[in-house]
Amino acid sequence: MKNNWLSFFKYCSIGAMNTCIDLGVFTLLTYAGWSYVAAQCVSYIFGVLNSYFMNRSWTFRHRGKIDRQQFLKFLLLNGLTFCITTGLLSLLVQAGWGTIISKLCGMSAGFMFNYMGSKLWVFEPSNQTRRSESL
Numbered sequence: 001m002k003n004n005w006l007s008f009f010k011y012c013s014i015g016a017m018n019t020c021i022d023l024g025v026f027t028l029l030t031y032a033g034w035s036y037v038a039a040q041c042v043s044y045i046f047g048v049l050n051s052y053f054m055n056r057s058w059t060f061r062h063r064g065k066i067d068r069q070q071f072l073k074f075l076l077l078n079g080l081t082f083c084i085t086t087g088l089l090s091l092l093v094q095a096g097w098g099t100i101i102s103k104l105c106g107m108s109a110g111f112m113f114n115y116m117g118s119k120l121w122v123f124e125p126s127n128q129t130r131r132s133e134s135l
Contacts, residue, residue, distance in 0.1 A: 010059040011115050014051060019107060022047035026103055036099050040086055048078045060123035070122060077117040081110040 022043045029039035052074050056062045062070070085106035092102035 007059050007119065008115070011055060011118070014054045014059060015111060015115075017054070018047040018051045021050055022107065023100075023103065027100065030099060036089065036093060036103075037086070040089060040103070044078075044082055044085070048075075048082075051078075055118060056123065060118070062123060073122045074118070077114060077122055081114045081117075084113065085110040 024043075025046050026036075026039045026043035029042060030036055034042075052071065056066075056070075087106075088109050089102050089106040092105055093099055097105075
């Protein structure tokens with residue numbers, strides 16, 4: 001149980017860093033005249049790349065060579081999260097909400113979905129690790 005809370009805390013810490021990166025790039029691009037959809041695509045990529053490498057090594061303690069299958073799972077999960085966050089962003093902007101507030105709401109909606117997918121599917125412990133933890 002303690003390890004679950006610790007991994008969640010680490011994930012939240014990295015999530016805060018990703019949020020700063022994502023929101024910072026998004027804000028710069030929208031103020032530079034980019035459409036919010038184009039800015040969302042670029043800023044999300046920056047946050048995703050940081051998220052993968054930081055969560056892989058620190059939160060879920062995966063070491064060594066990058067596993068192609070794991071990285072593809074991560075990209076798929078984040079693609080789904082991107083659809084959720086971008087859909088909500090577009091919906092709220094079209095409803096008259098401010099762009100930055102809409103962005104923050106979209107990011108919040110995808111947070112738990114992404115954490116659970118990362119923990120249970122992308123960075124799932126190996127069967128060997130599960131067996132030794134249950135003993």
